[in-house]
Amino acid sequence: MVAICCGLDKLQNHQCWPLCCFAINVLTLMLQPPPAKYGGRHTVTLIPGDGIGPELLGHVREVFRFSCVPVDFEVVNVNSALETEVDINNAITAIRRNGVALKGNIETKHTMPPSVKSRNNVLRTSLDLYANVMHCQSLPGVQTRHKNIDIMIIRENTEGEYSSLEHESVSGVVESLKIITRNNSLRIADYAFRLAREKGRRRVTAVHKANIMKLGDGLFLQCCREVASGYPDITFDSMIVDNTTMQLVSKPQQFDVMVMPNLYGNVVSNVCAGLVGGPGLVPGANYGRDYAVFETATRNTGKSIADRNIANPTAMLLASCMMLDHLKLFDYASSIRNAVLTTMNETRLHTADIGGQGTTSEVVQSVMRIIQSKGQLTAEL
């Protein structure tokens, strides 16, 4: 199996590619988190990013230190004001070394020339983090217009409209290429169905615009159908993206698991995050074959609320819990997650974005107090 994976790129056009796909997928199922080094402690790359990233990740470190979580952070700063790629390449190397990362959003400045690509995108494509997973759940403590939402969104994370292939063929005419490949579509569809089965979900909906983009989204849809035939216990249907957004704002309870290409994923995940209460609440994860990077689901820089102690730390804390689950540190993950959700739903200590008056540090203090009260080993408050 290792030999097959080594010859991966040569085999892509080979006839036994479907078999190789299967083999690779089995390998992914068995994906082990990076082994703990240096006395049972994991090392995780931390990329603070811009805006509210640094302060929120600072709080994550505070909570980890307090709860005696056996994780050390390797901090790599990426300066978004520079045009060179040195910083982001360092970050990518660090993630390759450690296998896992927690990051804030890196700003993309419009004043730079178009050759300077979005750093977040470069990170995702270089590490081949092909699946972006987001779980949107209504929280009882948050006032929203819609209740009982429970949607898992799986978004293709490396190709589609985010291929960053653009050129100006004639002055005043710009072409941007959207690439859809069979391999990546099969891969993401397979990931979606496997995850649905693992979590006991009943239905997968593919979101597309194949009535207009017949070849591109048509290929994506076809791949989803192929994969769906191998999972007869899970219902598969499809919906056009504009109808999807309309249904989401009127009856979001009808959706279970959704799988889609990159740009529609961007739209749908932001709509769903808004429906359950906003960008401060939902964590997101980017999974590849070998690496995993955790961040907030809607990837906002939050420049306008940076350094004012009003940002909502929930999304980042929950993302760090997802990371702990990935590292198989389940007890620590549930302890922190439980404390965050108790603060949100029972204590009802809310920050401004969900209508409260609490500050970021108050919420974090509350989380730490709850962890301590459960009797676990903690540092001084």
Place this chain on the structure above:
Amino acid sequence: SLNVRKLFQFNFVYRMQTVTLIPGDGIGPEISTAVMKIFEAAKAPIRWEERNVTAIKGPGGKWMIPPDAKESMDRSKIGLKGPLKTPIAAGHPSMNLLLRKTFDLYANVRPCISIEGYKTPYTDVNLVTIRENTEGEYSGIEHVIVDGVVQSIKLITEEASRRIAEYAFEYARNNQRNSVTAVHKANIMRMSDGLFLRKCREVAENYKDIKFTEMYLDTVCLNMVQDPTQFDVLVMPNLYGDILSDLCAGLIGGLGVTPSGNIGANGVAIFESVHGTAPDIAGLDMANPTALLLSAVMMLRHMGLHDHAHKIQMACFDTIRDKKVLTKDLGGNSKCSEFTAEICRRVQDLE
């Protein structure tokens, strides 16, 4: 006294204007009839010219709309269209696409205003989406590079971007709107959306009375479902416009109550209902004419007939708010003809 009143009414004689009416398929004919009845009750100075736009093969072998339809549109410059069937395996492209190409309908305008009396989780929505309708992601240029790799081309041109931006600001000015927001994804699509954004900024320089802002598509989606009142006029390229305009339609109650207008070059404007043909209820007097009626009201405003527009809109909204006579999709069990008659009665009362 009745004769004296009638004499006074004739003092305001509006010039009769011709409008090309395309009833469409399915429920199209019945809702078109409903609109014509209501306009008659409101004494709107409109002369309807009914035309069919089923595609025919032209002399060069190219598909085109029938010449009498084209001639009528070119002459009247204003059109009202019902829903058209999407042809599957008919050999010709969709009629909507043909109309768009024939008249160069470059702007799709959808005002989304909450209808009092038709409850949705969102109240106080009052925004307009203006979508570039000719290029962008819907250029239709796709290729299979190698087996298993497909490339779709998104085209953004300076000319089209400038044109749509200018229309957006003109619309904002003519309709007393305060701000225009350009929706884009220029952090990822640096060159294409970057060009769109640049053109919007340039045009904004000539409209200093209107506030111009820029926002990422994902941020707009996020904020739209939390607080839609913060948005006013939104201008954007084709795909984002498609998604956002349907999202906004969902906020106010769906395609059955959303008006829409398409603006073309050479002063042509076609107003339409954007819902489907609903073949399952066609001919059963169950259809809801609200979407087509509100589009017709948009048309009256475009033509400068604000009094009639206001009267008809008020009658329609009052009927819905009253909840006594509503079609099935609005939550009642009245027939389409009953709903229409009720609106006609209210329009006449408003005289």
